[in-house]
Amino acid sequence: MKKYLTLFFLFMSVSFFGQEYYKITYNIYNNTAIPNTLNAYLLFNVKTNQTIYKEDYTTQKQLNEEVNGEKKLLIKPKAGIDKYFIISNDTIQELKLLGNVYVNVIDVNKGQDWKISNETKTINNYKAIKATCNFRGRNWEAWFTPDISFFSGPWKFRGLPGLILQINDETKKYVYNIEKIETIYDTNIINEVSDLNKKNLKKLTVKQFIIEDEEARTNAFNAVFEGRGTYTRKKAPRNGIELIYEWEEQVTK
């Protein structure tokens, strides 16, 4: 019996690692001012080593519809605003909207500086090991499995010796949980990225994007209120997933 079991697991592992394409689905929980969830997909091509990650805003759902005692739906699923990440060794190209036009934001960050601990737990039948890091102003706790040798994870996380199954910041404001692993080739996502790339998107650094995105929002406000009189705009302090960038840290040091 033991022999058959060993053979079975050997067959399973060969069939898993013998596959060419993988699609890993994550569920993102944003515990922000408007708590919401959405799906994200990590695609991996073993042959070409191509890694693509997509955040799918058509799957977004608001969790708490009550705002100040009123039932209000502020976050609605939206088409045409999805974010795509093309991940390579040196860069992450993020294809996302600047105003109402897609641009290619090139992040030269080489991944996170992880500390791997001895703590383990089981996630979706995989043995997971805990690792921690600080990335752009937030402390993160990740659980990865060395059983799946993709050195990647959701969003910009990578560099661990195995696939990230679960990751959250210490305040649990941003939480990513693995939902499923499939051995399929998702032509839709590949084509979406390919179609965007054909458009010769404007290339920007992260720093340039932050400046131009701020300008795009200001221009949008100015265009809307042109001929309609004055308006008052109060900017909220930065409180997103990235709190501080490398060039800002250098200034403060």
Add this chain to the structure above:
Amino acid sequence: MRKLVFSALACVAFAGSGFASNKVVVEKQDFESAVEEFAPCRVFFAVYDGSGDVLDYVYHETNTPTLGGCYAYGTQLMLEFEALYPDGRIGDESINYG
């Protein structure tokens, strides 16, 4: 020249007589529109990013003739903003009239 001055005076007199004959009605209409035009329409909304984090708070005030007009005006502003900045989500909107 004298003819031209006379013509101009005649025009003013004619116009004046026209206004004089409809004096009550015109004054009533003017009064009503004056009251409507000066009703303030206040529009407030917040802009969130795709994750649900707030980016901006916006306040604008104008004058509209009716409550319905104020609501339509405020909604139009937000729709126009969303078309120019689709990644932003409009929330906490408040439209206050009068």
